Amino acid sequence: MTIKKKQRWLTFLSFFIILNTLFFYGFIRDGTWLAIAVLLVPICYKMSRVNFFLSSLSFLFVTLILIWIVDYGFTNFFFWRPFDLLITRDATGLPIYKKNRVVNMVQPTGDLKPYTNVYDGLQYEPRDMIFKTDSLGFRNNSDYMGQSFVLVGDSFIAGTENTQEDTLSFVLKKKYQAKTYSMGVAGASIDDYAVYTQKLENLNSGSFKVLIFVYEGNDFPVARDKKISKLKKVKKLYKKPINAYKSFFRETGFYRFTWTAYKSLISHYKNEKRSRRQIRRIGNHSVGFANDELTVSGEKEYIPHPILEKSLKSIKDKISHMYFIPTKYRIYYPLIEGRDKEPLPNANWKAFSSIAKKLEIPVTNLTPVFIQEAKKHFFRNEQFIFWKDGNHWNVKGISIAAQVVCQTVQRLGCT
Incomplete structure (x- = not known):
C-alpha cells in the first residue's frame, strides 16, 4: 500500500x-x-x-x-430517578426502557421536582426504588410467560415514582393472585399502545387480551389542520434511518445525562424563574400539581384526533377492557382550599367513552371511585393516594386501581 x-x-x-x-x-x-x-x-x-x-x-x-x-x-450521582437512566427509544423511535436492567436507588423526590427552578414550599417525599426491566424493555420481573392478560399504558402502568413491588401488575399478583404482563412505558402515547400490542402478538402466538389504560393528562392528542411542508417531508425521509443508526449510542446513560443537562440549561436560560407546577393547600398539606394537568382538566371541549380511534380500532379484537385515568388535579379538586365552586368539565372522558361505545369496547371511568377513595383516605388518616410531590398514584392509589380491574374483568381470576 x-x-x-x-x-x-x-x-x-x-x-x-x-x-x-x-x-x-x-x-x-x-x-x-x-x-x-x-x-x-x-x-x-x-x-x-x-x-x-x-x-x-x-x-x-x-x-x-x-x-x-x-x-x-457513579450512576446514583448522575441520575436522581430510574426513568432518566433507563428511558430510550428503539430503532423505530418507539419509547422503551433499556433491556434487562436492574436499578436500585433512593429517589429523593417525586416527578414534580424538575417542573420549577425555584423552591415554592412543596414537601418532597424520598423513596427507595427498585426498577427492573425484561428482555423486551418493559418493567417486569421476568419475560412474557403466556399470561392471558396484558396491561398496556404509560407511566401509570409502568409504575413511575413507585418501586417494583408496588406496580399495578405486581399488586394484582400479590393481592389477588392475578397474573398479568405489563407493557407500560412513561411517555408512550395511544398509538404506541397499539404498536406494543401488535409487537407482542407477532412475537407470541398466545391468545392474550389487553387492558388499555388511557391517561387524561397526555393521551388525548388535539386534532389540528396542519399541512406538512416539503422540507419536513424530506427530513422525515432521512431522519428515520439516521435515528435507527443512532439508537445504539442513545442506549447509554451518558447520552441520556448529557441530553437532559442540555435541555435543563436551555430551559433555565429561556425561563429562569418560570414554574410549571402549582402548590395547593389540602388541609395542612402542600400538594403539587403540574400546570398541564390544570389546563387539561379544565378544558370544556375536546375534538378527538383521528389517531385516537384509529389506534384503538387497529387492536380492537385484542382489547378486553379500557380504563380512563383522571388527572391528580381532578381527583383532589373537591378537597383543594379556595377552589372554584364550579365543577370541572369532563370533555376528554365524554370523547373517550363515545369512541369506546362506537367500537363496542367496555370502558370504565376511574374518576368516581378515586374521588371517593381520596376523600376517605384523607378524612380518616390524612393520607393521600397520589404522591404529594408527583403526578402519579402511590401504592394506595395503585391498590385501588387493582381492585377496580378485578371487579371489571372477571376472567382475570382474582381471588
Missing part, C-alpha cells in the same frame, strides 16, 4: 471515529454535528495524519471512560 493510500485510510478512520463518537453526546444536535464535521477538515490538513488519528483515538478513549463513570461507576 502506498503512503498516499495509507494517509487516506487514516483520514477516513479518524473522521469515522470522531463523528461517530460525537453521537454519544446528547447535546450534539444534527446542526452542531455537521458544523463540527466541516471544522475538522482544516484541522485535519494542518496536523499530520498520524497525529490526527491518535487524537481521534484519544477522544474515543476519554468518551468511553466517561460512559463507564456515568453508566456503571
